[in-house]
Amino acid sequence: MKQHDERRNEILDTALRLFFSQSYSEVSVAALIDAVGIAKGTFYHYFRSKEELLSELVLREASRQIPAYTAIAEDPALTAEVKMQRMFLTIGAWKADNRELMIASIRLLYRDENILLRHKLEQASIELFAPPLGTVIHQGVNEGCFHTPYPEVAAELILSMWSALTQRVAELIMRCDEEPHLAESILDRMRAIETAIQRFLGIPDGALALIDESDMRRILMPPAV
């Protein structure tokens, strides 16, 4: 017999692995408990429903990402502009470095059956990232480099836009194999978002390079074999 938290995390770990190697709706509770090696009743001893498992899983995974970004936000040595750049570029570079994983995730998340998983991940990311980003924007307004009457809302709004962009990019990446010219329209969208964020923050176009074009190309273009 195992400790409560140990078993619980074992179930969550297995669920994470299975949800990403198959999909949320394809993985039945029966398959999950087989993989963990427990009985149906044990699963429902730890989670009230399959959906509650999903929510807790998403929360746990999203929370793991946060410390790196709060560290950037609270670094006393950096200006708001640099912090913001660093936050967005860190995400982009990570995605470029883990291209295969990213694309595999996208292929799974952006399917109708997984929409609930995707939506919960998006919402959790926005809610968890908004505070550190909001701190940075506030700092920028105080430093006089950002000019927006809505510093509190700006973080959420920017993340919502970013999230909508990610969705578009994902859709296009999935169709990129067939129609490679779509890559250009993705880059267009990214530049548009960058412009939108800059203008919303009241800084000149091009002042804030949030997207590293070479990283983006690494994500979009299949590596030469």
Next chain:
Amino acid sequence: MKQHDERRNEILDTALRLFFSQSYSEVSVAALIDAVGIAKGTFYHYFRSKEELLSELVLREASRQIPAYTAIAEDPALTAEVKMQRMFLTIGAWKADNRELMIASIRLLYRDENILLRHKLEQASIELFAPPLGTVIHQGVNEGCFHTPYPEVAAELILSMWSALTQRVAELIMRCDEEPHLAESILDRMRAIETAIQRFLGIPDGALALIDESDMRRILMPPAV
């Protein structure tokens, strides 16, 4: 025996009614066919799956909204600014006039079980509204009143932002009964979006009143009894 289209629309009509009086996942195919008065096999003669029914339903309903907006977009007598205002204000006024229906819809759509329905509605709206809105933005750029290097992407981007806002508003409306002070934070978000759109289009803050505050208050505040 009925004509193909007649029967098909009968199924779609009934599905629409049931999905909004209960929810997408709560309404089983069995319940639907009972309400229509047909057999299981007949349903699957017209639709390959329950999900295909949903997609077609969403497409049909979203398409019905379009003509009104293309009419505005193609009116030769109006400036781009006026067209854009008229489009957004028309939506707002309609929502204010149909407050009960709106709130009932929100309470249904913004539940985990209905996420697929909601997402498909959102995507269909964005895809169908983007062309007329894009036309208007193009006109604005040509007339010299809008300034954006990405007129094609702008429409989609603005609609994505609007959609994210709608989602936030919906979440807050659902919790407004308990915490009425949330109304102010909704208004804040709306003003922020208005600013974001204006700045993205390169026009002065306040030049484009896309949101009628009295309409918004009518939506947010329960009518005095």
Next chain:
DNA sequence: CGGTCTAGACCGACCGTCGGTCGATAATCT
């Protein structure tokens, strides 16, 4: 120390419901 008691970890047969299939039948068209 050995014995007992209990909370809670664990089990798996079982349930109702679901989306979907299929072969038969009836109506309509050519």
Next chain:
DNA sequence: AGATTATCGACCGACGGTCGGTCTAGACCG
């Protein structure tokens, strides 16, 4: 008459979830 299309409903396997019960670690006690 023959072909095509619309209709039917019994049937299926899989699903998420329940329930009555067993097993065991560790607290408590004589």
